[in-house]
Amino acid sequence: MINLEVPETLATVVSQAHRAAAEILRPGSRRNDRAEHTRPPELDVLGPLADHLSAFGPGGGPKPANKAENRNGSNLTSVLGIMEMCWGDAGLLLSLPRLGLGNAAIASVANEEQAKRFAGKWAAMAITEPDCGSDSAAIRTTAALDGDEYVLDGEKIFVTSGERADVVVVWATLDKSKGRAAIKSFVVEKGTPGFELVRLEHKLGIRASDTAHFRLENVRVPRENLLGDPEIDVRRGFAGVMQTFDNTRPLVAAMAVGVARAALDETRRLLTDAGLTIDYDRAGPRQPAAVAAFIALxxxxxxxxxxxxxxxxxxxxxxxxxxxxxxxxxxAGRCATDITLRCIELVGSLGYSEDSLLEKWARDAKIMDIFEGTQQVQQLIVARRLLGKSSTELK
Structure with missing residues (x-):
């Protein structure tokens, strides 16, 4: 198999993340899964690690002066750290302060003043609405400028870390008639009048993380809390806010990779305990069926x-x-779901029981094929890019 070595400059971060995953996240994984909506006690000791990793957050750091210069920077550091942490527990990784998707949004499009003002804040991100999921351009939450403030009205669901975060990055439209170009993102401070937490969701997986439903009624935020350019440019569309996804989608992919590796490591152990030898020098047809399937995974x-x-x-x-x-x-989203379910199949009842974390990882993995853009949306984006066609032309 092809294997890419971790750059030496990043080895320390990866090692620290793996140690935290093995010694803190993994041991409490089952307990926190059962205690949904209860604040995980591990967060008290993981704060310093979260601050360390957030310093390498996506979108930060200097860029290379020219294309000939190779740089392994903040984005690569983030995905490698996230892989290790999700090997421990994906739900707890999502619960770490200041590592939220809203922080990635701020890092991607905030100006220098905003970046300083919101530094140290834990930011969740609110995009999905009851009538708007994969098609983020169909957002109905509105933002109307009134003097020096924007007034936000609407509803947001499935907000990861919405209850625990300090601020929420809310996507809203300045003018529904202008379509995608009018979609902007606003930083809303928790405790702002009219910003109401409706409920916390009960979920299939990542139960250590809170997932919130918010209602916004006459929520007033300072105009300087709008991220990016306040002007509506129909020629550019909503590239500014969509730029966030170019940074956050690799992070979600990294989560999926970490969970998949956890399942493979546990399956390897169980297969070995059962007396099977995984031999990479033998062809698949000459190996036990379970071993051949494992190598394919x-x-x-x-x-x-x-x-x-x-x-x-x-x-x-x-x-x-x-x-x-x-x-x-x-x-990665598809592989995580396929690998975790196939691993359960390979080890039988050992994987289906709560005595193993395999069944939990299979539940956790499914969201990684859904949030930050579903599998189907990613395939459409890839098709558009490869074929050079617009979304309208591919309908």
């Missing part, structure tokens, strides 16, 4: 891993990564 994992690193590396080196980001998200 590992190959799928390696493809996801390498695509994820490529998308992050391109971002670090100031190269357009929209296509690689969607390819990595699509491949």
């Amino acid at each position: 590992e190959a799928d994992y390696e493809a996801s891993y390498l695509l994820t690193l490529e998308a992050a590396w391109m971002a670090d080196n100031a190269r357009p990564n929209s296509l690689p980001a969607s390819m990595a998200k699509a491949k």
Whole structure:
């Protein structure tokens, strides 16, 4: 199998993340899964690690001066750290302060003043609405300028870390008649009048993380809390806010890669305990069926891993990564669900029981094929990029 070595400059971060995953996240994984909506006690000791990783957050750091210069920077560091942490527990990774998707949005499009003002804040991101899921351009939450404030009205669902975060990055439209170009993102402070937490969702997986439903009624935010350009440019569309996804999709892909590797590691142990030998020098047909299937799953994992690193590396080196980001998200999201379910099948009742974490990882993995753009949306993006066609032309 092809294997890409971790750069020496990043080895310390990866080692620290793996140690935290093995010694803190993994031991409490089952307990936190059962105690949904209860704040995980691990967050008290993981704060310093979260601050360390957030310093390497996506979109930050200097870019290479020219394309000939190779840089392994903040994006690659983030995905490698996230892979290790999700090997421990994906739900807890999503619960770490200041590592939210809203923080990635701020890092992607905030100006210098905003970046300083919101530094140290834990930011969730609110995009999905009851009538708007994959098609984020169909957002109905409105933002109307009134003097020095924007007035937001609407509803947001499935907001990851919405209850625990300090601020929420809310996507809203300045003018519904202008379509995608009018979609902007606003930083809303928790406790702002009219910003109401409706409920916390009960979920299939990632139960250590809170997922919130908000209602916004006459929520007033300072005009300087709008991220990016306040002007509506119909020629540019909503590229500004969509730029966030080019940074966050590799992070979700990294989550999927970490969970898939956890399942493979546990399956390898159980197969070995059962007396099976995994021999990479023998052809598949000459091996036990379970071993041949396991090796095929590992190959799928390696493809996801390498695509994820490529998308992050391109971002670090100031190269357009929209296509690689969607390819990595699509491949890793699908592989995580396939690998975790297949691992349960390979080990039988040992994987279906709560005595093992395999069944939990299978539940956790499914969301990684859905949030930050579903599998189907990623395939559409890839098709548009490869064929050079618009979304309208591909309908």
